[in-house]
Amino acid sequence: MTIIGDEKPQQNVRHLYIFTRTSSLILEWLAANKATVQEYVVPAEPGPERKRKSMESKPSTVTIHALQQMKRDGRKIVGVVAWDYEIAQIVDRAGVDIVSVGDSVGINLWGRTDPDEVTMDEMVVVSRAVRRGVKRALVSCDLPFGPLQQGTESALRAAMRFKEAGADMVKLDRAADFPDAIRAIVRAGIPVFAQFDGSPAPAGMTAKLVEQARRLEDAGAALLDFKHSGPVAGEAVVRAVRVPVIGGLGGGPWLDGRMRMAHAAIGYAASALDSKTETYANVARITLDAITAYAQDVRAGRHLKGQRPA
Numbered sequence: 001m002t003i004i005g006d007e008k009p010q011q012n013v014r015h016l017y018i019f020t021r022t023s024s025l026i027l028e029w030l031a032a033n034k035a036t037v038q039e040y041v042v043p044a045e046p047g048p049e050r051k052r053k054s055m056e057s058k059p060s061t062v063t064i065h066a067l068q069q070m071k072r073d074g075r076k077i078v079g080v081v082a083w084d085y086e087i088a089q090i091v092d093r094a095g096v097d098i099v100s101v102g103d104s105v106g107i108n109l110w111g112r113t114d115p116d117e118v119t120m121d122e123m124v125v126v127s128r129a130v131r132r133g134v135k136r137a138l139v140s141c142d143l144p145f146g147p148l149q150q151g152t153e154s155a156l157r158a159a160m161r162f163k164e165a166g167a168d169m170v171k172l173d174r175a176a177d178f179p180d181a182i183r184a185i186v187r188a189g190i191p192v193f194a195q196f197d198g199s200p201a202p203a204g205m206t207a208k209l210v211e212q213a214r215r216l217e218d219a220g221a222a223l224l225d226f227k228h229s230g231p232v233a234g235e236a237v238v239r240a241v242r243v244p245v246i247g248g249l250g251g252g253p254w255l256d257g258r259m260r261m262a263h264a265a266i267g268y269a270a271s272a273l274d275s276k277t278e279t280y281a282n283v284a285r286i287t288l289d290a291i292t293a294y295a296q297d298v299r300a301g302r303h304l305k306g307q308r309p310a
Contacts, residue, residue, distance in 0.1 A: 061136040061137075062097050062137050063138065063168075064222045067097060067098070067138065067223065067244050068244060070257075071243070071244040077097050077246060077257025078096045079246055079248075079260070080099055080259070080260060080261070080262045080265070081099075081100045081102040081104065081259065081261040082099050082101065082130055083108075083126050083130065084129055084133075085129045085132055088129070088130040088134050089133040089134075090262075091137070092133060092137050098137060098139075098140055098246070099130060099134050099137045099138070099139050100139075100142070100259060101139065101140065101167075102171075103123060103142040104142075104261065116144070116146070120144050120146065120147060123142065124161055127141045127162060127165045127166065128166065131165060139167055139168050140168065140169040140170065141165070141167040141169075142171045142173065143155060143158055143159060145173065148174075148181060152181045153184075155172075155178065155181040155185065156188060159185045159188065162190075167190075168191065169191040169193050169222065170192060170193065171193040171195060171225065172185075172193070172195060174195065174196075175196060175216055176212050176215070179216075179219045182194060182219040186219075186220030187220075192221045192222060192223075193224075193225060193246075194221035194223070194224055194225065195227060196216060197227045198226060198228045198250065199227070199228035199250065206233045209226075210233075210236050210237055210240045213237045213245070217241045217242065223243055223246060224241065224245045224246065225245075225246050225247070225259065226255060227247070227248060227249050228249060229245075229250055229254070230250065234247065234254040234255050235254045244256040247259065265279060265280050266279065266280060266281045266282075267280075267281050267285070268283045268284060269284060270284055272285070273288060
């Protein structure tokens, strides 16, 4: 074995140079491949509480940047409104890009008559459930109208609660009335999905709607939800702003993407039993038939399907 200290001075210098150069190359490679290296780092096993919070706050595969790139590439963005863990899992598996936790849960799932009745605490519970079910899509959560009415600080606190619940983005309805709230939330590092309404939109309103969309973009909105857009104003707004413009009610193929309630798409509501509106499925009818058959088996004393005999 050779000891470096016993070598000639020039050999020591050569070894030191090789060591220094090798170390420098390794550091350069680590800097260039930071993400790759992190994939091979095995973290310490978290405790139950940390594991639960980590699961709820796990970032989505779909990002704001990815959605904005889709607009530039001309690829349509698919959004779905969901309110529970099971539906969230299913729509995520279908490959949608955005799962929106809408305050419409109050009307469409809880039987209320006014969406503004939904509280922040209720929305956080629903948001956590959806976040647990979504692994790939970007999760957006509707900010209840109450915190917005209470001022910018209240809206910011509400947005922070959604972030802690695992939201990737918060959605502000009637966002044009709250530009300061948009700026404050964006400054806190939380992307904003800003909604504005095109109805009623008579023939001279297009320029005003375009200006409104530009003001929302200037305030920092990452995405726009253009409600009741119509093809004329819709196309004009899409061309005028850099951020994606999504549409739910009154939207169409002229926008960068669409948003629809999962329950509406699959015909989940009881009203679908008698509705003539075309949907992608009629889960309400399937459910009615299944529960009717189950009741018949119980009353006839038969074994139930899907249940093993004792």
